[in-house]
Amino acid sequence: MARTQAKDHGEKREAILEAAARVFASEGFDRASMAALAQEAGISKANIYHYYDSKDALLFDLLDSHLKALRDRLAAVPLAGLAPPHKLQTLCTELLLAYQGADNAHRVQSAGMDHLPEAERNTLVGYQRDMVRQLSGVIAENAPDPLAQDPAKLRRITMSLFGMLNWHYMWNAGADEASRRTYGAEVAALTLGGLKAL
Template identity: 35%
Template structure:
């Protein structure tokens, strides 16, 4: 008979996933050991295996949790009675803001998803495909002709290219915040360079400098 879960099981597992995501983001999945995860969580290695079967499942839980949250953001925006332009803008803004609170998880998703076993990777990619499809539909609502020319998917991927890799150079507060950058991304995509307006709070501050990525990145869909 399986051992019953304690009342704090979910909270403890969330804590473990948070520490694991931070370690994977900082030093890479391959270089991170289960001993390090256990030490970061303040539990024994044996106790850690009460919550996950192995390190690959730990990676899967981090990645799946992140894409599921992104899918939930999409569902919430699509449920709002918005005009096409406002809906796409809301999707962009919400995603940039979501990444602000999940930078470690997003780095793990973009850099380490290929290290999942095939079945787990496919689950993550399936959710990603749904997110991409929802964005592509939103792009088509703004520019219906794009679907006829099959350009809606490339345009969507160009959009994701702007927001997905922000973690490689963007440092919040130097001088912009995620809240300030989000509408700039939407302006740039929807209106071009001439549509971008600098936030008033940063008008007298030098722009942030791009920084090289910590380690090599892999192409991903979201």
């Protein structure tokens, strides 16, 4: 007979993922042990194996949950009817708001993907590419014609914009919603102003 899932399974899984993000971010994936992860989550080592059969499986679920949630949140932003500059500001701000409280997962993402098998890395890269395509399309809507038709240059600008947003937590840890909204508008304005020079 199959084992039934506890009513609080989802909550415990989320607690384990949050604990794993903290441990992987502070200790590094290689040094983190399942025992340390269980202790941080406040459960027994035996119990953590009820949820994840290995540290690798936990890492993938952490990154999969993080990146899929980011991708889905950006994809759900209502952009129809907005002027192209407002679309760009909206996406920049939404991404910064989505990152709020996710600094540890973000750190793990930067260093952790190389530890995963190719098929799992490809899944995660797929989420990232979806977000890059969405943002690149909005940048193209704002760009003057030769730039909008130059895929290589458009990619460089898109990745530079992601760099400004993705590394915000490194120099502005603990930024609140208001400061994230301000910075999102500033990044969009900087990008839009810079496009004219290119």
